[in-house]
Amino acid sequence: MAKEYTLEQIASQVRRDIVRMVTKASSGHPGGSLSSTDILTWLFFKEMNVTPETWNRAGKNLDQFFLSAGHMTPVYYSVLARRGYFPVEELNTFRRFGTRLQGHPCVEKGLPGVNQAAGSLGQGLSVALGAALGKKLNGDPRRVFCLIGDGESEEGQIWEAALMAAHHQADNLVAITDWNHKQIDGDTEDVAGLGDLSEKWRAFGWETIVAAGHDFKAIEKAFADAREKGGKGKPVMLLFQTEMGHGVDFMAGTHKWHGKNPSPEQCEAAMAQLPETLGDF
Secondary structure, eight states: OOOOOOHHHHHHHHHHHHHHHHHHHTOOOHHHHHHTHHHHHHIIIIIOSOOTTTOOTTOTTSOEEEESSTTOHHHHHHHHHHHTSSOGGGGGGTTOTTSSOOSSOOSTTOOTTOOSOOOSTTOHHHHHHHHHHHHHHTTOOOOEEEEEETTGGGSHHHHHHHHHHHHTTOTTEEEEEEEOSEETTEEHHHHTOOOOHHHHHHHTTOEEEEEETTOHHHHHHHHHHHHHHTTSSSOEEEEEEOOTTTTSTTTTTOGGGSSOOOOHHHHHHHHTTSOOOSOOO
C-alpha cells in the first residue's frame, strides 16, 4: 500500500526540489517559487478536479490552471511531477536546452499539465479569462485557476483582464495572487506602490479573499470561501499573504533571491532546513 503523505511533507519536498533544480541549472527563480509552494500544493493535490490521467489541453469538463507568473516554473514543475503528471527524474533536465522543462512553461514539447506557454508577465490572467468564458459558452461547469504575482500586478494587462472578467461575469474564474510584497528590484511598495490589493480588486468588481499563504488550514478555508462565492456573477481573487523565499532562512523575506541560484554550499545549507519526505530526484 502506498504511503500517505501530509501536505506539509509534500510541500517540504517541493521546496527541496525547487532549490536543487535551480542550483543544478545554475539559473532560475527560487524566491517566488518558495513563497507559492503551499498554495500550489493545495491546489494540485486537493482542490482541482483534474488528475494526471484525465488532463488534456482542451480541458473539457476539467478544472484548468494557468501560470501567469511564468518564471515560477520550479514550483510548477515540481508540483506537477510530484502529483504524477510526468516522471520525477525529469526534474533533472530543468532549463537544459531542448528539454520539456524550459525556464518558462512551453507547450510545443507536450509537457503534461501545462495548458499554455507563459512568457511576458501580465498575460496569463487574460488567457485564463478566455478559458473561463469558453467554459461558460460551452456549458462546462468546471473552474479556471490562475496564479499571478504581486509584482506582476503592476502590469496594465492584469487590470484590463480584471475589468473584462467582471464585465462578463466570469464567476468560474479564480485568480490567486502570491502577495509576498517583493519583486525583482525590491519591495513592491517602493517600486510602484500597490497599496491595498484587496480594496483594488473589490473596486474592479471582484470577490476578494485575503488569507495566510503558509498555513494549510487558512488555505483550505480560503478555497472553500472561493467555492462558496463562485457562480454568483463575480470572479474571485484569492490574495495569499506569503513570504518570498519561505522555508530557507537566508532566502526568506528578501527580493535578492528572485532570480538567483544558490551555490552548492548554499544548497546544502537549505537542504538541512527542509526535510526530505518523498525522496529527492
